[in-house]
Amino acid sequence: MAPKDGVRCWVCGRTVEEVVRSIGSPAPEPTEADKNVARVNDLRARFYKVVTDWEDNVPEQFRNMDFNFVMGNPSQFRALKFLDDIQQAQKTYGEPLAEISIHARKGDEIVVGEYKVAADDARRREVVIRELGEFEKRTGRSLAGLDGPKAKGFDGLKLGDGLRYLRDLGALNFTLQQRLLEVDLEEERKKLPTFSISMAKIKGFPKAVPLCTVCESLIKGL
Numbered sequence: 001m002a003p004k005d006g007v008r009c010w011v012c013g014r015t016v017e018e019v020v021r022s023i024g025s026p027a028p029e030p031t032e033a034d035k036n037v038a039r040v041n042d043l044r045a046r047f048y049k050v051v052t053d054w055e056d057n058v059p060e061q062f063r064n065m066d067f068n069f070v071m072g073n074p075s076q077f078r079a080l081k082f083l084d085d086i087q088q089a090q091k092t093y094g095e096p097l098a099e100i101s102i103h104a105r106k107g108d109e110i111v112v113g114e115y116k117v118a119a120d121d122a123r124r125r126e127v128v129i130r131e132l133g134e135f136e137k138r139t140g141r142s143l144a145g146l147d148g149p150k151a152k153g154f155d156g157l158k159l160g161d162g163l164r165y166l167r168d169l170g171a172l173n174f175t176l177q178q179r180l181l182e183v184d185l186e187e188e189r190k191k192l193p194t195f196s197i198s199m200a201k202i203k204g205f206p207k208a209v210p211l212c213t214v215c216e217s218l219i220k221g222l
């Protein structure tokens, strides 16, 4: 049962506004999740810039060649100076996403960048599965080839389109981390103390009395 507005704590005599004023709200110190959000946003912006540079600098004669063919024959395409970097980005972003998609659906532990989702963490697993599903729907491609009719990964893409797909994969990688960190932030916020006055029973008193959060925890500690 919640007491009426303006009610005062039976012990300290303060209203909830007065309790908040005297304690003050906790200083907004950046948490681990805040720092990780900033780090992921930064990585995302850098990655985007790098891939956009590649896209802009693919020589016209290569643009319509098959992406997988070019990647599989690097010695023949030495004119593409950033081919090694593209392969590296594929290893960093493409391959892990196929793994993530398999593990998420199987219910195993998931690793996204520096973020680990435990096997029994149903809430975060849902977040991952939802994002992956939306991505596969949007691109019409299956990350791990689990969706029969859809093309798998880079299969059948021309170099120019493959680079755009690679950029989208990188973006997905960072989006997943951002969504997971949002869950962290929400859970952190819930742990912040909130102040209220509620009806509580004190030992030795027949009736419940209004108590502020501070007094209630003091009395409980006696």
Ligand SMILES: [Zn+2]
Residues within 6 Å of the ligand: 009, 010, 011, 012, 013, 014, 211, 212, 213, 214, 215, 216
């Ligand atoms: Zn009080």
